[in-house]
Structures are given as structure tokens and as C-alpha cells.
Amino acid sequence: MSDIKKLGWKEIPEGGLIAKAGNSATYETGSWRSVRPVRDEEKCTNCLICWVYCPDCSILVSDGKIKGIDYSHCKGCGICATECPVKAIKMINEKEFTD
Amino acid sequence: MNNKMTAITGNEAVAYAIKQINPDVMAAYPITPQTDIVEKYSEYVADGLVNTEFITVESEHSAMSACVGAAAAGGRVMTATSANGLALMFEILYVASSNRLPIIMPMVNRALSGPINIHCDHGDSMAARDSSWIQIYSENVQEAYDNTIQAVRIAEHMEVRLPIMVMFDGFITSHGIECVELLEDNKVAKFVGKYPPRYPLLDIDHPVTYGPLDLYDYYFEHKRQQIEAMRKAKKVVLEIGKEFKKAFGREYKLFEEYRLSDAERAIVVLSSTAGTAKEVVDELRTKGEKVGLLKLRLFRPFPYKEIAQTLSHLKAIAILDRSASFGAFGGPLFTEIRSALLEADKIPHNVNYIYGLGGRDINQTDIASIYADLEKIVKTSRVEERVKYFGVRE
Amino acid sequence: MANLKELSKKEEILSGGHRLCAGCGASIVVRQVLSALDDPVVVANATGCLEVATTIYPYTSWKSSFIHNAFENAAATISGTEAMFKSLKRQGKIDKEIKFIAFGGDGGTYDIGLQSLSGALERGHNFVYVCYDNEGYMNTGIQRSSATPRGAWTTTTPAGKVIPGKAQYHKNLTEIVAAHNIPYVAQANPWRWNDLIEKARKAFYTDGPAFINVLSPCPRGWRFDSKDTVKISKLAVQTNFWPLYEVENGVWKLNYRPKERKPIKEWMEAQGRYRHLFRSENEHIIKEIQEEIDKNWEKLLVKCGEK
Numbered sequence: 001m002s003d004i005k006k007l008g009w010k011e012i013p014e015g016g017l018i019a020k021a022g023n024s025a026t027y028e029t030g031s032w033r034s035v036r037p038v039r040d041e042e043k044c045t046n047c048l049i050c051w052v053y054c055p056d057c058s059i060l061v062s063d064g065k066i067k068g069i070d071y072s073h074c075k076g077c078g079i080c081a082t083e084c085p086v087k088a089i090k091m092i093n094e095k096e097f098t099d
Numbered sequence: 100m101n102n103k104m105t106a107i108t109g110n111e112a113v114a115y116a117i118k119q120i121n122p123d124v125m126a127a128y129p130i131t132p133q134t135d136i137v138e139k140y141s142e143y144v145a146d147g148l149v150n151t152e153f154i155t156v157e158s159e160h161s162a163m164s165a166c167v168g169a170a171a172a173g174g175r176v177m178t179a180t181s182a183n184g185l186a187l188m189f190e191i192l193y194v195a196s197s198n199r200l201p202i203i204m205p206m207v208n209r210a211l212s213g214p215i216n217i218h219c220d221h222g223d224s225m226a227a228r229d230s231s232w233i234q235i236y237s238e239n240v241q242e243a244y245d246n247t248i249q250a251v252r253i254a255e256h257m258e259v260r261l262p263i264m265v266m267f268d269g270f271i272t273s274h275g276i277e278c279v280e281l282l283e284d285n286k287v288a289k290f291v292g293k294y295p296p297r298y299p300l301l302d303i304d305h306p307v308t309y310g311p312l313d314l315y316d317y318y319f320e321h322k323r324q325q326i327e328a329m330r331k332a333k334k335v336v337l338e339i340g341k342e343f344k345k346a347f348g349r350e351y352k353l354f355e356e357y358r359l360s361d362a363e364r365a366i367v368v369l370s371s372t373a374g375t376a377k378e379v380v381d382e383l384r385t386k387g388e389k390v391g392l393l394k395l396r397l398f399r400p401f402p403y404k405e406i407a408q409t410l411s412h413l414k415a416i417a418i419l420d421r422s423a424s425f426g427a428f429g430g431p432l433f434t435e436i437r438s439a440l441l442e443a444d445k446i447p448h449n450v451n452y453i454y455g456l457g458g459r460d461i462n463q464t465d466i467a468s469i470y471a472d473l474e475k476i477v478k479t480s481r482v483e484e485r486v487k488y489f490g491v492r493e
Numbered sequence: 494m495a496n497l498k499e500l501s502k503k504e505e506i507l508s509g510g511h512r513l514c515a516g517c518g519a520s521i522v523v524r525q526v527l528s529a530l531d532d533p534v535v536v537a538n539a540t541g542c543l544e545v546a547t548t549i550y551p552y553t554s555w556k557s558s559f560i561h562n563a564f565e566n567a568a569a570t571i572s573g574t575e576a577m578f579k580s581l582k583r584q585g586k587i588d589k590e591i592k593f594i595a596f597g598g599d600g601g602t603y604d605i606g607l608q609s610l611s612g613a614l615e616r617g618h619n620f621v622y623v624c625y626d627n628e629g630y631m632n633t634g635i636q637r638s639s640a641t642p643r644g645a646w647t648t649t650t651p652a653g654k655v656i657p658g659k660a661q662y663h664k665n666l667t668e669i670v671a672a673h674n675i676p677y678v679a680q681a682n683p684w685r686w687n688d689l690i691e692k693a694r695k696a697f698y699t700d701g702p703a704f705i706n707v708l709s710p711c712p713r714g715w716r717f718d719s720k721d722t723v724k725i726s727k728l729a730v731q732t733n734f735w736p737l738y739e740v741e742n743g744v745w746k747l748n749y750r751p752k753e754r755k756p757i758k759e760w761m762e763a764q765g766r767y768r769h770l771f772r773s774e775n776e777h778i779i780k781e782i783q784e785e786i787d788k789n790w791e792k793l794l795v796k797c798g799e800k
Contacts (some may be wrong), residue, residue, distance in 0.1 A: 006316060012551075014199045014328075015324070016197065016311055016313045021556045022508035024552040025554075033515075055519075055524075063502070077516035079723055083723050123584070124580055152583075154573065154616065157615070164563070165576065166573060167560075168577075172581075190563055194562055308555050308561075310548070
């Protein structure tokens with residue numbers, strides 16, 4: 001959870017308007033996860049199937065190659081691991097991680 | 100004077116005002132007795148006389164919804180409606196005001212269904228009195244025209260940014276032909292000025308989100324902002340009224356006092372009935388009766404302080420409501436004024452008349468009888484019946 | 494055909510940190526649809542899962558301009574925004590190219606927003622409407638809609654002793670929209686991402702109104718594991734439950750034909766909302782549903798000139 005200081009009525013834009021486009025990126029949903037996708041870089045062919053099916057915009061791609069997984073937003077749904085054609089992603093119980 | 104005097108109906112005059120205002124978008128749906136506005140405006144559009152993108156929506160709900168989408172996009176937006184049309188818009192009236200979109204809406208007063216009725220009463224706009232729309236009532240065709248033009252400046256004022264509805268009486272004013280002064284196009288254009296955008300959706304380099312889910316953390320703060328904007332609107336209404344007078348000669352304030360300063364008895368009323376009542380006041384005055392009238396123009400925000408001050412010297416007042424507030428202690432105007440009077444040094448005797456529902460006529464004899472009732476109240480210092488239903492058969 | 498490497502280079506319009514359920518189909522649909530864009534866009538959204546989860550004040554997941562008005566009026570709202578664009582463009586006050594899209598769930602599209610949608614389509618505004626059809630009022634806790642398929646359990650069509658789930662077949666909204674004779678109508682599904690993205694591209698770059706009805710599996714409401722969203726999506730197509738087709742300027746075209754049609758039972762078995770149909774007294778319902786699907790498929794083949 002990120003926390004934005006709660007402001008008074010004179011300090012916020014009128015009408016509930018949000019002028020900071022895309023600021024939900026600062027809101028973490030990674031804590032929802034009970035299983036974590038872990039990618040095997042050796043196996044991965046960068047086909048980007050995981051990227052196109054990810055509901056949480058959490059497959060980080062740069063220049064057509066996967067750079068990692070955005071664990072601050074990944075909710076651990078497991079679609080990437082299910083759909084990976086070369087089984088390069090495994091879902092591992094969060095309990096096995098200490099970070 | 101270059102402006103022309105024209106014999107014209109209220110609807111035609113208001114359609115003409117909209118043409119002169121030349122909004123970027125208009126979205127409207129025809130409904131009796133507002134229909135002529137939509138028809139007339141369609142002609143202006145078809146003849147290429149306006150820049151307006153006219154959205155011929157399939158309902159009033161979509162009219163107001165499209166107005167919200169268009170106003171948020173960043174431009175001047177108008178619509179017009181009546182009665183059931185306003186009721187169908189209801190949910191979106193609140194969305195429009197909460198998003199602080201200065202939509203301008205002429206509103207032809209008509210009784211709400213059911214049973215279905217097409218004639219005048221104020222039940223429609225009164226039902227919307229808490230929707231955070233500024234509400235201005237017009238007595239006659241000239242006022243409907245002038246108020247529509249002023250409404251643009253009031254709503255779009257940076258300290259206000261609230262939608263506004265301009266009321267005038269169905270059939271009586273909407274279809275009544277009166278001789279009015281129509282202003283010159285360029286002068287109206289100059290008076291309304293350019294639309295001052297704020298957070299337009301179409302400014303794609305500065306993207307914004309309108310209409311988020313706003314829970315207990317911030318909803319109240321946003322409502323507080325609206326309350327403040329409404330408060331400020333009163334000052335703006337007066338400012339724009341002054342400016343209008345300077346430009347065009349006719350004066351508009353929060354309300355009109357008619358032979359009131361030395362009066363002992365007065366009627367408080369909205370819209371066209373005020374015209375009838377003024378005749379009665381003049382007649383009674385010739386007989387030496389100290390009677391007067393307060394015609395309220397601005398109902399939201401309600402100018403309670405000013406009204407309390409203005410009415411406190413009277414001995415008795417009759418507040419005429421052309422709508423019923425079912426289960427309440429009197430009509431909406433009555434409850435507002437009675438509450439406002441608690442701010443006054445002295446509270447006059449007061450009585451409420453619910454009248455004219457569904458277009459039931461009220462004439463000069465009727466109004467004279469109300470002044471006579473007030474005389475009795477002054478003499479006896481007693482109000483026998485606080486809320487009366489005037490003109491209904493028992 | 495869409496190339497994922499190229500698509501991945503575009504800046505995404507939807508940002509992470511939205512609060513849709515894990516495995517939600519809606520955000521997959523949104524990401525795929527918006528990836529087809531090469532121009533800036535204004536998004537309108539009907540009240541529903543997508544709207545509440547992406548714009549919880551003071552957060553927004555939208556990097557584009559965005560407006561939510563109410564439940565039943567996303568199409569009317571975007572028609573206002575598009576009209577303002579047209580007006581300002583005609584007046585020379587704006588010179589950019591901007592696209593307009595409205596998203597609505599099946600509640601906001603099939604049911605409460607159908608009038609608003611029909612009006613906007615008939616008026617011919619230049620916009621795209623995407624229905625993410627999760628076959629029920631999921632945002633309020635899984636109630637039936639006219640998109641809920643026959644036999645399915647919802648909280649308002651419970652699997653009772655007398656009435657086993659929803660009694661009616663779902664409404665064919667795609668064909669209702671096609672009857673408006675707008676330039677582009679399609680039915681799609683996130684499993685066939687390339688088909689969906691291509692349809693979105695056509696929709697955005699068609700002059701006039703375009704509509705895409707996209708099946709959006711809902712793990713919570715359909716009772717399946719969040720990892721299986723795409724699998725379920727695939728089964729919907731393989732069983733002919735959700736055929737992929739488009740109607741471009743009045744010409745119907747089938748976009749995918751399963752090599753071998755799978756029985757509807759397989760789609761049903763994968764979802765807990767149909768569990769009660771597998772009781773012996775209800776099995777006739779599965780048979781009837783199968784017959785209905787086969788009948789509708791044959792009709793579609795005729796429309797698409799495949800027969």
C-alpha cells in the first residue's frame with residue numbers, strides 16, 4: 001500500500017478529477033499474491049505470449065525482450081505460466097521466498 | 100438603440116438566445132412544452148447558422164449524458180428540457196454538477212407525471228433543487244431570453260463552474276407571444292465571450308480522469324467544494340447582472356422587489372404569476388392598500404440573508420408555491436423562506452398557498468383574495484391555516 | 494497480423510496497480526484492444542468492474558484521457574465527447590487526430606445501456622464500443638444479466654431444487670448491433686489475441702461507429718481458477734459457444750472454424766457455475782443447450798457464406 005496524504009477540500013482538484021494520469025502504478029497489488037511466477041531465462045523464447053495475456057501489465061518488456069516481472073503489481077493469477085508455450089514460467093508458493 | 104423589438108414566443112426567444120450563444124455542442128430531446136426550442140434550433144443547424152454540433156439524442160437521459168461527455172471534452176454545451184425529461188435526466192444532473200461542468204439548460208416548467216399533464220407547475224425544477232444546479236426563474240419572455248444569456252457567464256465563471264437551469268413557465272411563457280427586445284448577435288457574442296476550458300479531455304497532452312470511484316476518504320471533500328461553489332455563485336449572479344445592465348440596460352438581481360419597501364403585506368412568488376400579481380398590486384395601491392411583491396429570481400443558491408432582510412419589515416406575507424412537497428410542512432419556497440426568516444430581526448406572519456398544479460389557472464381576482472386574506476391575518480394577528488391549497492375543489 | 498514484438502514497444506494506456514481480480518479477463522481485453530492504437534484516445538467507461546477497479550480515487554490506471562459518467566450511458570457520453578471534438582475541429586480549434594472508445598460490461602451494454610448504445614450507433618458517431626462480456630453483473634456480486642447463458646448459476650439464478658440456474662438463453666447482442674447496419678461489428682475473444690487486436694485496429698480505423706463484443710471470462714463469477722482464464726476463453730471458441738466473426742460493411746465473415754467442434758459439456762465442466770447441470774435430473778438441459786449451439790452455428794455459417 002502506498003499512502004498519499006489525505007488533503008483538505010481546498011487542496012484537491014475540483015469534482016474528483018484526477019490529474020495524475022496512470023498514478024495507480026504507485027499502488028501495489030503485489031501483496032495479493034500467494035504464488036509467484038518465476039521465469040527461466042534459458043527456456044524463455046521471448047515470444048511475449050505471457051505479455052499479451054497478462055491482466056496486470058506485469059510482464060516487463062523492453063525492445064521486444066522480457067526484462068522481468070513486475071512483482072509490485074503481479075497478483076499471481078498464473079495465466080502466464082499456464083499459457084507459456086515452452087513452460088518457462090513456474091508458479092512458486094510465496095512462502096518459499098524470504099524477500 | 101440598434102436592438103430590435105420583436106413579437107415572439109418564449110421558446111423562440113430562448114432558441115434565438117442559444118443561436119446567439121452558439122454553443123459548441125447541443126444535445127437535446129423534444130418534449131412538450133419545450134419542443135419548439137429543439138425544432139427551431141434544428142433549423143439553425145440545418146441552415147448552417149451556428150457552429151454547434153447538434154446531437155439529436157434518443158432520450159433526455161442521453162441528452163444529459165452526452166452533455167457531460169461534451170462539456171468534459173472542453174467546450175460550451177447546452178440542452179433544454181421540461182418535466183419528465185428533467186426527471187429522466189435526474190441521475191446525470193448530479194454527475195454533471197459533481198464533475199463541475201457548466202452546462203446551460205433552459206428548463207420549461209411543466210407538471211410531472213403522473214397522471215401525465217403537459218401544463219405548467221414547478222414540481223419538475225423543484226424536484227431538482229438539491230442537484231447542485233444553479234436555478235434561475237424567469238417571469239416572462241424577455242427574462243427567459245436575458246437569463247439564458249447571463250446563465251452562460253454565471254455557470255462558466257471560474258469560481259463557480261456549476262451547471263445552470265433557467266426556468267420559465269410552460270405554455271404561459273413558452274408559447275405566449277410577447278414583445279421583447281432581442282439583442283444584436285455581436286453584442287451577445289461579446290457578452291458571453293469565449294468558453295474558458297478547465298481540464299478538457301481533448302487536451303490529450305494533459306490526460307485527466309473524470310468520474311472516479313470516490314469513497315469515504317474524499318467524497319465529502321468534493322461535496323464541500325460544490326457547496327462553496329454554490330455559495331460563490333450568488334455573488335457572481337449579481338456581478339453578471341450588473342454587467343448585463345451596463346451592456347443592455349435591463350437590471351437583474353437575486354430577486355425583484357415590487358412596491359415592497361413601504362408595503363405591509365406582500366406575496367412571494369416565482370415566474371409568470373409575478374406578472375399577474377404586479378397588476379393586482381397596482382390596482383390595490385390605487386385604493387391605498389400597502390401591498391407589494393417579491394419575485395424570486397435565484398432559487399439556488401437560495402439568497403436567504405437578503406430575503407430575510409427584505410421581508411422582515413412586513414406585517415404578513417403569503418408565499419405562493421406552484422408545486423407540492425409531499426409530506427413536507429408546505430411547499431419548497433415556503434420552507435426555504437420560513438427558514439430564512441429565522442435570520443431576521445422580526446418575523447412577519449406568514450402563510451403558504453400551494454396553487455396552480457398541473458396548469459390550474461390563477462387570475463387577478465384570486466391573487467386579490469390572497470392579499471385580502473393577509474389583511475385579515477394582520478388584523479387578527481392569527482394565521483388560521485398555515486398551508487392552504489388554493490383553487491382546488493374540495 | 495499483429496506482431497507482439499512491435500506491439501510491446503508502444504506505451505501502454507492501462508497502468509498496473511488496478512484492482513481487478515487476479516486473472517480477470519477485462520484487463521486482458523482492454524490491453525489487447527488499446528494496443529491496436531496508433532493515435533491518442535479518449536476512453537469512456539460504463540460503471541462496472543473495470544471502472545471501479547481502475548479509478549479508485551485518488552488513483553487512476555488510465556494514462557489517456559478518461560471519463561466515467563454512469564452505468565447506462567457510456568455510449569451517450571462518448572458521443573458527446575466525440576461531438577465536441579468534431580465541433581472544435583470544424584471550428585479550427587483543434588487539429589490533432591483523436592480516437593474515441595467506450596468500454597462497458599454486459600450489464601452496461603446488453604441491459605441497462607442498450608438504448609444509449611443503440612442511439613449512439615444510429616446517429617453514426619465516430620467511435621468504438623467494446624463490450625467486455627463476463628456474462629453477468631459481476632461488480633455487484635454475480636447476478637444474472639441477459640448475457641448470462643442458459644443453465645448458469647448466478648446469485649439471482651441460483652441452482653435451486655425447482656429451477657436449476659438461468660432458464661433463458663443469452664441475448665445475441667452482436668447480431669442486434671449488426672442490425673444497426675454500422676460499418677463494423679465483430680465478436681472476439683482474448684485467447685485469439687491476434688484476431689482481437691486486428692478487429693480493434695479495424696474498429697478504430699473505420700469511419701463511423703464500430704462495435705466489438707468480447708467474451709471476458711470471470712474466474713470469480715464463473716467459478717474457475719484464475720490461471721485458466723485464457724483456457725476457458727479458448728474452450729468458448731472451440732465449442733462454438735462464442736464464434737469469432739465480423740460484419741464489415743454488411744459482409745459477414747467467419748474468422749475461426751474449429752477443426753473439430755468440442756461438445757459444450759467440456760466448456761461447462763471447466764466452470765463451477767454449471768456444476769448442478771451434471772446432476773442426472775438436469776442433464777437434459779445440457780443436451781438442449783448443445784442443440785441450440787449447433788443450430789445457431791449453422792445459422793451463422795449461412796450468414797457468413799460458409800454454407
